[in-house]
């Protein structure tokens with residue numbers, strides 16, 4: 001069985017983490033397979049939106065602790081530099097929207113890989129756990145960057161130190177995720193979001209992603225300049241010309 005399933009339909013790439021018996025915990029093979037799938041999403045122009053989800057009852061339980069305690073240990077130096085950091089960089093630099101569809105528990109690196117996506121939605125029964133402190137590690141996979149920016153320093157600090165499980169309902173209320181959906185409508189709700197994203201001008205969404213990311217380090221002056229530059233680029237696309245013409249019924 002492949003550790004990552006990849007399918008494309010109606011301009012949407014669906015990436016499914018597929019080690020359900022291990023709650024989709026990441027081993028080296030799965031980390032590389034996810035990177036390969038993300039590369040395909042970048043290279044294939046027919047893909048307009050990407051969704052990452054998990055098979056079975058979990059999104060991902062983070063690092064496979066069996067791998068790091070077994071004889072196949074890839075080495076601590078490699079786990080971040082070769083597994084998780086490239087995944088975070090590929091998701092955040094992909095010039096297409098990436099949706100994390102958190103179908104179940106997301107723990108450790110599994111939680112933080114979800115949080116670096118552009119839109120994070122969850123099934124009502126899903127949960128998020130900064131599980132690192134429980135085993136004597138620090139939060140990784142961009143968690144110390146994204147979580148305080150999403151929910152504020154104090155809540156991020158407490159969740160990371162205490163390792164408390166956060167329900168999807170609480171995650172939405174604190175701004176960690178965009179929305180949760182009842183389990184019975186989760187799949188169809190994710191499909192609707194992806195279909196909407198895929199129908200929108202991909203280039204404009206890519207510029208939006210870039211502008212948001214720049215706002216993390218820019219001051220207002222530089223951000224206004226960046227908006228100006230990106231808007232000019234957006235306004236020079238055929239998509240803009242066609243859509244504004246259609247709106248004006250010209």
Ligand code: T3D
Pocket residue numbers: 021022023025061062063064065066068076079080105107108109110129131132135137140
């Ligand atoms: O070098 C480095 O490691 C640096 C990188 C770090 C990145 C990280 O992600 S560190 C954090 C690693 N993840 C965890 O610590 C989470 C461990 N898992 C859990 O705390 C719990 O499993 C969950 C809260 C996620 C779910 O709990 P529950 O009760 O629903 O399920 P369970 O019974 O604990 O697990 C079900 C099975 O999945 C079980 O296997 P079994 O007994 O049925 O054969 C369990 O061992 C396995 N499993 C769950 N998480 C992992 C795992 N196997 C390997 N690695 C896991 N992370």
